[in-house]
Amino acid sequence: xxxxxxxxxxxxxxxxxxxxxxxxxxxxxxxxxxxxxxxxxxxxxxxxxxxxxxxxxxxxxxxxxxxxxxxxxxxxxxxxxxxxxxxxxxxxxxxxxxxxxxxxxxxxxxxxxxxxxxxxxxxxxxxxxxxxxxxxxxxxxxxxxxxxxxxxxxxxxxxxxxx
Numbered sequence: 440x441x442x443x444x445x446x447x448x449x450x451x452x453x454x455x456x457x458x459x460x461x462x463x464x465x466x467x468x469x470x471x472x473x474x475x476x477x478x479x480x481x482x483x484x485x486x487x488x489x490x491x492x493x494x495x496x497x498x499x500x501x502x503x504x505x506x507x508x509x510x511x512x513x514x515x516x517x518x519x520x521x522x523x524x525x526x527x528x529x530x531x532x533x534x535x536x537x538x539x540x541x542x543x544x545x546x547x548x549x550x551x552x553x554x555x556x557x558x559x560x561x562x563x564x565x566x567x568x569x570x571x572x573x574x575x576x577x578x579x580x581x582x583x584x585x586x587x588x589x590x591x592x593x594x595x596x597x598x599x600x601x602x
Contacts, residue, residue, distance in 0.1 A: 485579035503598040
């Protein structure tokens with residue numbers, strides 16, 4: 440059915456881009472869990488809200504037991520997926536800015552003054568994002584959507600295994 444195809448496409452899409460909660464990087468580390476832990480360590484102001492939302496998702500989306508419930512979950516997934524993709528794209532663009540700085544850092548002599556300049560740029564860029572109310576809202580929303588969509592995908596996978 441259409442919703443099963445859409446969820447499968449999203450699963451394949453997120454696995455290939457490293458967005459799945461179950462996707463590990465080349466070292467075998469769970470990428471999204473790693474990012475969430477890093478955000479928690481930074482003590483960003485919205486982390487309590489994200490943790491509460493993650494706990495609520497477990498209650499709001501129990502195991503799929505009927506075709507109607509499956510359709511409802513598929514509709515929920517479809518409703519949130521496009522917003523998730525847009526926010527994930529913004530996050531990727533921000534990450535690319537830091538990647539450029541990392542690449543520059545890797546190229547320079549570690550004893551040069553350029554290292555301090557690159558570190559300063561990275562710190563300033565980081566402060567710029569973490570002090571921006573817009574970035575904080577978008578990051579909070581992205582983390583909540585990631586958790587919700589990952590949980591819905593898990594419910595679909597468990598339902599398919601049970602069949």
